Amino acid sequence: MIGFLEIRRRKLQFALVGLIVTLISYLVLMINGLGVGLNEQAGRALRNFDADAIAYSDRAGLSVIRSELSAETVERIEAESGARESAPLGYMAVNYTRNDGKVKSAAVLGYDPGTIGEPPVTEGRPLTPADADGLLADRQFLRASGLKVGDTVRLAIRLQEREFTIVGELNEGAFFFQPSVYMLRSTWQEMKYGTNAPGTPVASVVLLKGDGLAGKRGAGWEAVSKSTAFANIEGVSGQQSTVQALQVFGYLIGGLVIGVFFYVLTLQKTPQIGVLKAVGATTGFIFRQLLVQALLVALGGVAIAVPLAWLTNEGIKQVPDPVPIAFTTGTFVTTSALLLLMAVLGVLFSGRQVAKVDPIIALGQQQ
Amino acid sequence: MSIRLKVENLEKIYGEGERAVHAVRGVSFATEPGEFVAIVGPSGSGKTTMLAMIGGLLTPTRGTIEVNGRDIARLRGKELAEYRRQKVGFVFQANNLLPYLTARENLLVMARINGSDLKAARARADQLLEELGLAARRDALATELSGGERQRVAIARALMNDPELVLVDEPTASLDSARGKQVVESLIAEVKGRDKLGLMVTHDMAMAEMADRVLEMHDGQLVAHTVAARG
Ligand SMILES: Nc1ncnc2c1ncn2[C@@H]1O[C@H](COP(=O)(O)OP(=O)(O)O)[C@@H](O)[C@H]1O
Numbered sequence A: 001m002i003g004f005l006e007i008r009r010r011k012l013q014f015a016l017v018g019l020i021v022t023l024i025s026y027l028v029l030m031i032n033g034l035g036v037g038l039n040e041q042a043g044r045a046l047r048n049f050d051a052d053a054i055a056y057s058d059r060a061g062l063s064v065i066r067s068e069l070s071a072e073t074v075e076r077i078e079a080e081s082g083a084r085e086s087a088p089l090g091y092m093a094v095n096y097t098r099n100d101g102k103v104k105s106a107a108v109l110g111y112d113p114g115t116i117g118e119p120p121v122t123e124g125r126p127l128t129p130a131d132a133d134g135l136l137a138d139r140q141f142l143r144a145s146g147l148k149v150g151d152t153v154r155l156a157i158r159l160q161e162r163e164f165t166i167v168g169e170l171n172e173g174a175f176f177f178q179p180s181v182y183m184l185r186s187t188w189q190e191m192k193y194g195t196n197a198p199g200t201p202v203a204s205v206v207l208l209k210g211d212g213l214a215g216k217r218g219a220g221w222e223a224v225s226k227s228t229a230f231a232n233i234e235g236v237s238g239q240q241s242t243v244q245a246l247q248v249f250g251y252l253i254g255g256l257v258i259g260v261f262f263y264v265l266t267l268q269k270t271p272q273i274g275v276l277k278a279v280g281a282t283t284g285f286i287f288r289q290l291l292v293q294a295l296l297v298a299l300g301g302v303a304i305a306v307p308l309a310w311l312t313n314e315g316i317k318q319v320p321d322p323v324p325i326a327f328t329t330g331t332f333v334t335t336s337a338l339l340l341l342m343a344v345l346g347v348l349f350s351g352r353q354v355a356k357v358d359p360i361i362a363l364g365q366q367q
Numbered sequence B: 001m002s003i004r005l006k007v008e009n010l011e012k013i014y015g016e017g018e019r020a021v022h023a024v025r026g027v028s029f030a031t032e033p034g035e036f037v038a039i040v041g042p043s044g045s046g047k048t049t050m051l052a053m054i055g056g057l058l059t060p061t062r063g064t065i066e067v068n069g070r071d072i073a074r075l076r077g078k079e080l081a082e083y084r085r086q087k088v089g090f091v092f093q094a095n096n097l098l099p100y101l102t103a104r105e106n107l108l109v110m111a112r113i114n115g116s117d118l119k120a121a122r123a124r125a126d127q128l129l130e131e132l133g134l135a136a137r138r139d140a141l142a143t144e145l146s147g148g149e150r151q152r153v154a155i156a157r158a159l160m161n162d163p164e165l166v167l168v169d170e171p172t173a174s175l176d177s178a179r180g181k182q183v184v185e186s187l188i189a190e191v192k193g194r195d196k197l198g199l200m201v202t203h204d205m206a207m208a209e210m211a212d213r214v215l216e217m218h219d220g221q222l223v224a225h226t227v228a229a230r231g
C-alpha cells in the first residue's frame, strides 16, 4: 500500500514518532500494572475469600479494622442472614522482624479450620485445631521475610510477642497493604485481646455464602458484597481514582501525540494529497492510508512496549521490597487495544483536513 | 472505445466582485473519436482552466461538458473522483509525482486507487515505462529523476488506467525537442489506435502541427479552428 511504502521511505520520521508512541505505551502499561499491583496489595486476599458477602459490625463503617463482633452478633448473623455457609474471621496487624533486621507489619487473619474461612495451602500442611502456635504464611510474606515452611517467626502486637511455626504456604495475596498470614481464630483472639474470656469479641467479620446476601442487615450487623467490601478498604478508592486519572491521561496523551503527528504530516503532504485526488483518489482512500499508517505506528510502539514492560516487571520482582506492579494478560490486551483505538481517534482529526484538499492544487505546483 | 466530447458555452469565473477573473468565456467545440487536438494560445488565455474543467478538476461557472452524452459538469464528490480515475488521464503542467515513490510505484498508485488487478497493472506499468524509454529508471525514486524523466513518468501514469480522455498540459516544457516529438508521437498512437480523445495544450508550434486540429485560445475564447496539414 502507498501508506506502507511511505513509512518505508520516510523511516526516520516514522521511527521517531514510533519511539514516542513506544515510550507512552510503556508508561501507560506501567501505570496499569501499578494499578493492578496496588489493588492486589490492597486486598487480593479479600477478593480470594471463598464468600459471596461479608458481614461487618454496623458501627464499623465497613472497616475491617474497626469491625468487632461479639459471639451473639456472630450467631445472629448466621441465623438472620439466611446464608448457606458462614465463617467468622478475625483481623489484626502485627509486627515481625525480618532477617535483615527491619521491622515490618503483616496482616493476621484468624479462622476456624474446616470452614469457608480456611485458605487452600500450596505447600506444607493446613492448620489443625491443635495448632495453636502454627501459622500459614502467604508467599509474599515468605519472600519478603526470607523465611520458609518449617521456620519460626515472632509476631508482635502491642506488648505481646509470640513465636509461631510456619507449617504451610499460601497464595492468597496481601490483605490491607500487608502480606497476609493465617492462624487459628482462638489464637488471634488471645493475641488481639489478651484473653478468651466470655464477652471478648470473637471475630472482625463473618464470611457468608449464599444468594442475595449483599445489602442485608440486622441488629448490630450489615453485609455487603466482596467488591463493596474491597472498595471500602481504607485508601483503595483514592488509590483507584489516582491510577485511573493517570491511565486516562496516558491514553489521551498517546492519542494526542499520534493525532498531532499525523495532522502535521497531512498538512505537509497537502500537495501530494491534491495530486492523488486529481488522479481520482477519494478522500476515503487517502484517509485509509493514514489510518493504516497510524495503526502500524501504534502497533509497532505497543509491540515494543509490551515486552519492555514485562521485562521491567520481572526485574522489579527480584528486589526484596518490590514496587507493587502486576501484569495480567488482560492488562496487556486492554491497554494495547485502547492505545490502538486512541491512534485511530487521533487520526480522525486529519480526516477533515484530507477532505478539505482541493484537487485543483495539482495544477499549480512545481516539484 | 469511441469517445465523444461536446463542450458548450463553457465559462469559468474565478473569485467574485472586484477581483473576479473571467478565465474562460463561452467556449464551445466537439470532437470525434480518435481525434488528437492541440490547444494553443498566449499565457493566461485560459487553456489550463479549460482543460481542468474537462478533466473534472474544476467546476465550471456555466455551460456543459458532455462526455458520451453525460454532463460531467454536474458531477460531485465520489462520482467526480470516479470520472477522474476511470475516464481521464491528466498530465499536469507541473508533472506532480509522489516523491517518496519510485517511477514504477507512481504508476501502480493508479491501480491501487482504482482497485484494479495488481498483476496486470505491473505488466502495464512496465510496458508503459518501456515505451517511454524509462525501463532503466523504473526503480528510481521520483526525486532522483530528471525533469524530462519525471514528465514521461507523469505521461505513463496518465495512461495507466487506460483512460478514454487523455488531457495533457504543456508536456514538452522539460523535454528536449527530439524526445518531445517522440513522446507526442506515442501519445498520438495511443489515441488513434484505441479511438480515444487527446487534448494537448502546447506553445510549441511544431508539436501543435502533429495534431489533427488546433484550437487557438485568446482571452478565454476560441479564436480559430485550424485543421493541421496532417489531417
Ligand atoms: N485559481 C485561480 N484564481 C484566480 N485566477 C486564476 C486562477 N487560476 C488561473 N487564474 C487566471 O485565469 C486566467 C487563465 O489562466 P490559465 O487557465 O492558467 O491560463 P493558461 O493556462 O492559458 O496560461 C489567468 O488570468 C489566470 O491568472
Ligand SMILES: [Mg+2]
Binding pocket: B047, B048, B049, B093, B169
Ligand atoms: Mg497553463
